[in-house]
Amino acid sequence: MASASLPARSNRDDSIKRTKRQTAQDTLVSMGFPRNRAEKAVAATGDRGIQLASDWLLSHVEDPTLDDGTRREYVLYLCPNGKLQDELNKFWEKSLSQCGWNGAHSYFPHITMCPFFTADDKSAGFLSDSFLKLESKLRQAPDHLKLDFFSQMNFVGLFVKDNMYDFLQECVSVFCKELAKGGIKIEPHKKQLHLTLAYQYPPEQHDKLLKFAKEIDLTVDVRWDLRLYSRDPRAGKCEIRKVVKAYTPQVGDELELIDGDYIFLDPKELTKTKDGWYPGVSWLTGVLGMFPGVYTQKTAETWTWALHRSLPLQVRPKSMAITNGIIVEEDYDAIWHDDKDYAKVNKVFIKEKKHRITPEEKREQRKLIICRHGERTDFAMGKGWYDMCFDDDGRYTRTNLNLPKKMLIRFNNLEYINDPPLTEVGKLQAQLTAEMLMENKVLLTAVYTSPSLRCVQTGAEIHQALKLQSKMKIEPGLFEWTGHTSVVPRWISPEDLARQGYAIDTTYIPQVPRDKIEDGESIGNLYARSTETSRQILKLYENKGGNILFVGHSGTLDLCTRIITGQTPRTMTSYREFLPKVPYVAMCAVEEDVITGKWKFIDPPTLPISHGRNIVQNVRDILNG
Known part of the structure; x- marks a missing residue:
């Protein structure tokens, strides 16, 4: 049967054109940055988004190498996570403290999957896309990765057993073939796959290092991630120094030392100087200058690397x-x-x-996303903010642009002291977070928030931006540690929040009612309460699946994920040390394996926000620390 011919169009409009989604480089160019600089910034920040790339460009305005054509070096690492990572980190710390620096301390624990290779900055997106094509292959691992001890003079390591060697080589081969399509060549990996524990150390330390290595428990739980990293080629030739004390230059040739920065130092300079001052290059700014060595300490070069993409290695179900x-x-x-x-x-x-x-086996995979609230008023304005804004009759006057435009009606305004609202910047942080969720096409099945006003307001900004149909649910079980707050506030009730315009589900019955939260609870009870809250809420979505969002406090990111991912609760000291490391609106995410039922960390669906005291950190590294 002959196919029907198309009718002639009478309303043709040549002005309508289909456009591809802009790359990060294109967006930066449209913002006025030269293309070569835009490409350099995207590559240097791991192709992780426009905000990071633009921040990098603004901080590197005085970098003399900003316009050179130096190609970055890339590598594939297979990295352990979870309890094995903890075991290896303990070995790293012990070997460093008792035997001093050796070559393994220049890197974090890893298995090198291929030699370093170079690529033009414009290829960053192509590299990421090629890497992500490995996802389906990595789901077909024939067995769990097992390691064997091996040592010889001047080397201690763990070698990959034969059962996984061929499979991992196939994965690298797939990646190499994809890169070859873009003209990027990787030399064959000629070494046995292994995880180096120690090398380049004095012979007399061998027995002690081998003894420490034998204490590593290789039977603990582990999740292996294949990661694509890149580095400034100078990193491989320099000693990396971490800034441990800030320094303001006194004369023109001195380098400013900034907390969180790293310095590239040519090792040859260590023998040239006699006064303890060295010429170095700032990782944060690219600026060259003299710096006092005593304000820095030697550290791993991998702290200066950019992580481009990460994918988990998953064992295929048996037959x-x-x-x-x-x-x-x-x-x-x-x-x-x-x-x-x-x-x-x-x-x-x-x-x-x-x-x-069954329908349960066909359901969508469950993911739990956890977000800290935005900037809180008392932290931004100081503890005296209430007296500055409220008179004796409880009337509110806005005295700073960052203060809320208006306050909600509550039983007693004094409760704002223990239950402060978001600042205007805090609301903007939440809005930016919501925009990134929309950009990444993240669909939320439900939103649960701690009853703290700052959490409710953060959740409300996200809920409103995403135009969610289901209303937010207030869950007291997500409230922060009462041993830290010393008081459980009188929160604004769900009914009062709903009356004042918030999309709150007033019929929701909390997993942990307010009267079940004890004052001054122990750290053990805190983890138990938070874990039970998570499990009970997740149980509600066993058949539905989908993405569930918790909006809570800095501790919530750890409290609601640590035990369900197989880790042990933190001690009180460790938990207190963890809290300040989590920036506002930081996110983490865990995903359920529908076959094993186990939960594992995945990359969060948003980028971090860095400004002022809100310091960018890798949340997954913090949670695994």
């Missing part, structure tokens, strides 16, 4: 296939029968275990 809605599980018992001139394997039996896939 499982899905055919026409039926799960078929095969069980093989392979027995070798040796004859004179051959060996053969006999399949003893195949057992088919059939059952119909």
Whole structure:
């Protein structure tokens, strides 16, 4: 049958054109940055978004290498996470404190998957896209990765067992083929895959380092992530010094030392100076200058690297296939029968275990996203902010542009002292976070917030921007540590919040009612309360799946994920040290494996926000610390 011909168009409009989504480089160019600088910034920040790249450009305005064509160096690392990472970090610290620096301390624990290779800055997006094509391949790991101790004089390490060696090599081969399409070549990896524990150390330290290595428990839980990193080529040739004390230049040739910065130092300079001052280059600004060595300390060069993308290595379910809605599980018992001139394997039996896939098994994967609230008024304005804004009759007057334009009506305005609102900047932080969720097409099934006003307001900004149909749910179980606050505030009730325009589900029955939250609770009870809250809420979505958002406090990111991901609760000291490291509107995310039922950390769906005291840190590294 002949195909019908298309009718002629009478309303053609050549002004309508389909456009591709702008790359980060294109957006920066449209903002007025030269293309070569835009490409350099995107590559230097790991192709992680416009905000990071623009911040990098603004901080590197005096970098003399800003316009040179130096190519960054890239590498694939397989990195351990979880309890094995903790074991290895303990070994790193012990070996450093008792034996001094060796070559392994220049990096974090890892398995090198390929040699370093170079690429033009304009290829950053292509590299990320090529790497992400490995996701399906990494889900097919034939077995758990196992490691064996190996040592010889001047080397202690862990070698990958043969059961995974071939598979990992195949993964690298797939990546190499993808890069070859863009003209990027990677040399074959010629070394046995291994995780180096120590090397380049004096011979007399070998026995002690080997003893420490044997104390590592290789049987603990671990999740392996394949990661694409890049580095400034100077990092591989320099000693990296971490700034431990800030310094303001006194004369023109001196380098400003900034908290959080790292300095590139040519090792040759260490033998040239006699006064303890060295020429170095700032990682944060690219500026060259003289700096006092005593204000810095030697550290791992990997702190200066850019993480581009990360994907988890997942073991394929044993002999499982899905055919026409039926799960078929095969069980093989392979027995070798040796004859004179051959060996053969006999399949003893195949057992088919059939059952119909239920709606629960077809459901969407569950993800839990946790967000800290935005900037709070008392932290921004000081503890005396209430007296500055409220008169004796409780009337509010706005005395600073960053203060809320208006206050909500509550039973007693004095409660604002213990339950402060967001600042205007805090609301903007929440709005920017919501915009990134929309840009990344993150769909939320439900939003739960701590009853603290700052959390409710943060959740409300996100809820409103995403135009969610389901209303927010107030959950006291997400409230912060009462051992830290010393008081449980009288929060604004869900009904009063709803009357004042907030989209609150007033019919929701909390998992942990307010009267069940004890004053001055122990750190153990805090983790138990938070974990139970998470599990009970997640249980509500066993059949539905989807993305659930918790809006809470700095501790919530750890409290609601630590135990369900298989980690042990922090001690009180560790928890107190953790809290200041979490910036406003920081996010973390965990995802359920629908086959094993286990939860694991994944990359959060938003970028961090850096300004003033809100310091950018890798939240996943903080949580795993």
